[in-house]
Amino acid sequence: MGRLATLAALHGVATVHSPGPDVAVPVPDETVVAVLAALGVDASTDEAVQDALTRAESAAASRLLPPTVVVWTTPDPGTSGAVLPPALPRALADLPPGTGLRVETERGDTVEWPSLDAPPTDAAAPGPVSAAPEGRSWPDLPLGVHRLAAVAADGRTAGAVLVVAPREVPQPPPRTHGFLVQLYSLLSTRSWGMGDLGDLAELATWSGRELGAGFVQINPLHAAVPGDPTDPSPYRPSSRRFPDPVHLRVEAVPEYAYVTGQGIALLDGLLERAAGLRAAVLDKGALIDRDAVWQLKREALEIVREVPLGPGRRAAYHHFLAEQGQALEDHATWCALAEVHGSEWRAWPSGLRDPRSAETGRARHELIDRVDFHSWLAWLTDEQLAAAGRAARDAGMAVGIVHDLAVGVHPDGADAWAQRDAFAEGMSVGAPPDAFNANGQDWGLPPWRPDVLAASGFAPYRGLLRGLLTHAGALRIDHVMGLFRLWWVPAGADPTRGTYVRYDAEAMLAVLVLEAYRAGAVVIGEDLGTVEPGVREELHRRGVLGTSVLWFERDWEGTGRPLAPESWREDCVATATTHDLPSTAARLTGEHVELRHRLGLLGRPLAEEQREESAEVADWLGTLTRLGLLPADGGDEEEQIRAVYRFLLRTPARMVGVWLPDAVGDRRPQNLPGTWDQYPNWRLPVADAEGRPMTLEELAASPRLHGLMSVLRPSVVN
Incomplete structure (x- = not known):
């Protein structure tokens, strides 16, 4: 070497x-x-x-210690501490005899450990001591991310982050089913041109109570980078830490009811314009226009903000501000500065490019009203996220709302500005060439620096997880393999000329498990595509569910035929498709091949692609027939889709996800990878088999939907 x-x-x-x-x-x-x-x-x-x-x-x-030491332990439900691990972590067991340790816990306590050969002392909160197999003792530390200091007998010193985490994340029930949906695509008769958090609460309440659904999985609700137009992709956000207020149901803000005088007339006018946006999408075939929706909502919210908060509401808002601290102040400051200077912060006056500069401090003071406005929006959105979570729980959902974590953030956004030292300058996350894309991929998302993350005690990562998990029944992590390594592409380089950079996967997993345990939330990893050996095994060990999609589940190392249902893994969410793939109806009919042909995306002649696709579909339909899930004559399209989901129920998968557009025969994918302006990615409402947009109310009354859901819950009326 x-x-x-x-x-x-x-x-x-x-x-x-x-x-x-x-x-x-x-x-x-x-x-x-x-x-x-x-x-x-x-x-x-x-x-x-x-x-x-x-x-x-x-x-x-x-070096006495690595940057991070992880202790996997079993929490004691009766205390804030943890049951002692069976042995010292290897990093501590290998320390020279006589080394003294001191632990400063995240809650401010100090545990002195004068020598590895002597028991630790904790005057503030003494706890039991257990002898490790090596004959050295181990303190009963609480769960958390602490600071560890070591002093060797020869005078050498070292510091490290100490993560004490449960052995695995909370688990879902043995079997539950639910819907997968892009929230913006789910319009009700009350939406302002795109689905919102009020619609999410309605969907959760209805599907939980009427269909026995155990969860609703949605797209990331992260804050977007404002633009002209705004990038509609939920996977390229300004901030992953804070949600976008475009998802607010304006009428559900408590102060809305107390608007008086001219404000009432102005709100009525905005409601009328919002109805026009909604009608354009539902009745006239217009695309979802996020920017137009936000313009109306922002005007309405400016009016609502004129209503003073009552004492209780004001106290709740101030508590939220204190709880979110510097992270929210930075986010709101970026939003206020972007209103003045545009969203590309690298083009701002030089002093404003640093969130800690004196110039930024002065600008924050001058723009304090706008900073407060954006902080207030974050609070309102948090409240409605909480309401949607409560609606899911009240409806009896075993899991609840499954939120989604994108793999990264936009380089021009709030997180990249506020945490600029934590991101690798001049680098972008992507994927190397593989069987599906010979050119590799550049996603345009700056990666976190693993060394800075470790030095900070994983503070940005912990804050991100804690914020997302606060109101989540489960969290889906896009490209979960990124906890282990990411493909870095230098600026201006071809994606094929990137390389993998490794992260401290044990520490990243430990922080994830810790925060999920504290929130009582299930964790789902999107582990599709190229996965290095050992990753799925380690995720399984920590209780993280995987993602299994019907069309990819084949006996690749043997016959190549569809994988028998009993051979599927148990620790997964099983589904027929995803937001990046064709709907089941489009797959069965081959319409997705014709769509890609029209857009010039096929790498081979149309006839050749169609033959291969037809053979694959026939293979699956034959499997469904042999298993008795489909009539011998093959059935019609609706019967075939029901058979697909009957097959998923035959697997041992803990969670079965129904792509909501599948329930009504929608043909159009929500996102077509490889396109930008050639296809309306992330801007389509859920539609029926003829392409007619459907409201949430129509979905709830759809015989086709109820026919499919009767497969998952036989008591549902067909």
Whole structure:
């Protein structure tokens, strides 16, 4: 191994990647040098490589502790502490005899551990001590993310983050079913041109009470980067920490009822315009226009804000501000500055590009009313998210609302500004070439620096998870493999010339498990595509469910035929499709192939693609028939879709997800990967088999929907 490769390995940067079995592709040296530079390591010359390598090897040799130490334990439900682990973590067991430790817990307590050969003391909160197999003792520490300090007998010192986490996340019931839906696409007769949090509460209440659904899984509700037009993709947000107020049901804001005088007339006018937006989408075939919806809602909310908060409401708002702290202040400040200077913060006056500068502090003071406005919006949205979660629980849902976490954020957004030191400058997350995309992918999302995350005690990550899990029954993590490694692409480089950068997966998982345990939430990982060996096994070990999609589940190492239902994994959400794939009706009829042909997206002649697709569908229909799930004559389209979901019920999957558009025969995908302006991604309402948009009220009354749901719950009237 050369010096550059050795240096890269010490910083978790790959110099070779494997796109397939027994295939090793070297990473270009210029890529390795650029990635190391983004991690603060100069490898631009041979001399610089040698200097950096000498420093890194010296630091590694003298280091007492790794950056993060993880303790997996069993929580004691009767206390805030944890049942002792069976042994010391390896990082502590390997410390020299006589090393003293001190733990400062996240709640402010201090546990002194004068020597590994002596029991620890905690004058503030003494706890039991257990002898580890190595003969060394271990303190009964509470769950949390703490600070650990070590002092060796020879005088060397070290510090580390100490994560004490439960062994696994909470689990769903043995079997439950629910809907998967993009919230913006679900319009009711009360929507302002796109689905909102009021519609989510209605869907949860209706499906939970009438259909026995155990969950509703939705797209990310993260705040978007404002633009002209705004990027409609929910997977390229400004902030993952705070939701977008475009999802608010304005009439549900308590102060709305107390608007008086001219404000009433203005609100009535806005309601009329909102009805026009809704009618354009539902009756005239218009696309969902997020910007137009937000313009109306913003005007209405400005009016509602003139109503003073009552004492109780004011106290609740101030509590929210205190609870969210610096993170909300930064987010609201970015929103206020973006109103003045535009959303591309790198083009702002130089002093404003730093969230901690004196110039930014002065601007925040000058714009304090707008900062407060955006903080208030975050509070209102949080309240309605809480209401939707309560509606799901009150409807008897076993899991509740499944929120979605995008893999990253827009480089011009609020998070990239507020946490700029935590993101790798000049890098973008993507995917290497694989069997599905020979050119690789660049998603345009800056990656977190693993070293900065560890040094901060994973503060940005913890805050993100805590915010999302507050009102979630479960959390879906997009591209969950990113907890282990991410494909970094240098700015301006082709995606094929990127490389993998490894994260401290044990620490990332420990923080995830800890926050999910505290929230009582299930965790689902989107683990489709290329997954390195060992990842699914480790996720399973921590209780994280995977994602299994019917059309991808084949005996790839044997016959290549559809995988028998009993051979599916249990720890997954099983579904027929996703937001990035054709609906089941489009798959069965082959309409998705024709759509891709019309858009010039096929890599082979249409007839060849159609033959292959027809053979695959016939293979699945034959399987469904042999299993007795489909009539011998093949049945019609509705019968075939019901058979698909009967098959999913035959699997041991803990959760079965019904793509809501499948229930009414919708043909159109919500997102067509590989397109931008060629297809209306993220802007289509749920529609019936003829392409006619359907309201939530029509969906709830649809015989076709009830026919499908009778498969999942026989007591539902067909």
